[in-house]
Amino acid sequence: MSVVLYGSQSTASLVVHWLLLELGIEHELHQLDFDRREQKSADYLALNPAGRVPTLVLDGQVLTESAAIAMHLADLHPAAGLAPLPGSPARGDYYRWICFCVYTLMPAYRAWFYPDEPAGEANVAEVKQRARLQLEAAWQQMADHLQAHGPYVLGERASVVDFLLTMLMRWSRNMPRPTDQWPVLAAHAARMKARPAFAEVYRREGITDWR
Ligand SMILES: N[C@@H](CCC(=O)N[C@@H](CS)C(=O)NCC(=O)O)C(=O)O
Structure with missing residues (x-):
C-alpha cells in the first residue's frame, strides 16, 4: 500500500x-x-x-x-x-464524540487561530472572545463526561476519539485557560502522551x- x-x-x-x-x-x-x-x-x-x-x-x-x-x-x-464495531452501541458513542470534536471544538479553534475569517480584521477581538468561551464550555462538557464515563472517551478502551481529542487539547496550551487546568483532562492527556507513538x-x- x-x-x-x-x-x-x-x-x-x-x-x-x-x-x-x-x-x-x-x-x-x-x-x-x-x-x-x-x-x-x-x-x-x-x-x-x-x-x-x-x-x-x-x-x-x-x-x-x-x-x-x-x-x-x-x-x-x-x-x-481503535474503532468500535459498526452498528454497536459503542459505535454510536464514537460517532457522537468524533462529531463533537468536528462540529464544536474545531470550528471554535479555527475562529481562535484565524480570527479575521468570520467577520474581518475589525472584529478579531470579539471573535476570539466568543471562540474562547465556546472552547471552555466544550472542555467543561468533555471533562464532565470523562469524570462520569472515563478514563477514555468511550470508557475503558482508547479509540480514535482520544487521539483526536489529545491533539485538540494540545492546541489550547497557549490559550488563557489551557485544558491542563481541568484535572480530568490533564489525566486523560497524560495517559495518551505515555503511548510510545506520541x-x-x-x-x-x-x-x-x-x-
Ligand atoms: N477540517 C480540517 C481543518 C484543517 C485545517 O484547518 N488545517 C489548518 C492547520 S491546523 C491549515 O491547514 N491551515 C492553513 C490555512 O488555512 O492556510 C481538518 O480537520 O482536516
Whole structure:
C-alpha cells in the first residue's frame, strides 16, 4: 500500500501522523512550510483545493479532513481496536464524540487561530472572545463526561476519539485557560502522551512543547 501524508509541523495533520505511527503504517511524509504558504501552492491546491492540511494519499485516493482520515485508518486496521464495531452501541458513542470534536471544538479553534475569517480584521477581538468561551464550555462538557464515563472517551478502551481529542487539547496550551487546568483532562492527556507513538511523532515533527 502506498501512503503519502501532506502535513505541517504541529497542525491538524498531527493526529494522522500519530495514528500512522501508532498503527505501524509505513508512509512518506511531506511537511509543508506554512511560512512560505506552500499549502496554497498550485501543486498542493490541485490535490486539496481547501489549501489546508492534512491530505493523505492512499494508493492514489486523495483523502482530506483529519477526523475522516483518522476513522478510515482505524477501520483499515481493525486488529488495533481503535474503532468500535459498526452498528454497536459503542459505535454510536464514537460517532457522537468524533462529531463533537468536528462540529464544536474545531470550528471554535479555527475562529481562535484565524480570527479575521468570520467577520474581518475589525472584529478579531470579539471573535476570539466568543471562540474562547465556546472552547471552555466544550472542555467543561468533555471533562464532565470523562469524570462520569472515563478514563477514555468511550470508557475503558482508547479509540480514535482520544487521539483526536489529545491533539485538540494540545492546541489550547497557549490559550488563557489551557485544558491542563481541568484535572480530568490533564489525566486523560497524560495517559495518551505515555503511548510510545506520541513520543515518536514529536520526535519526527521536531516538537518539544506540552510534554
Ligand atoms: N477540517 C480540517 C481543518 C484543517 C485545517 O484547518 N488545517 C489548518 C492547520 S491546523 C491549515 O491547514 N491551515 C492553513 C490555512 O488555512 O492556510 C481538518 O480537520 O482536516
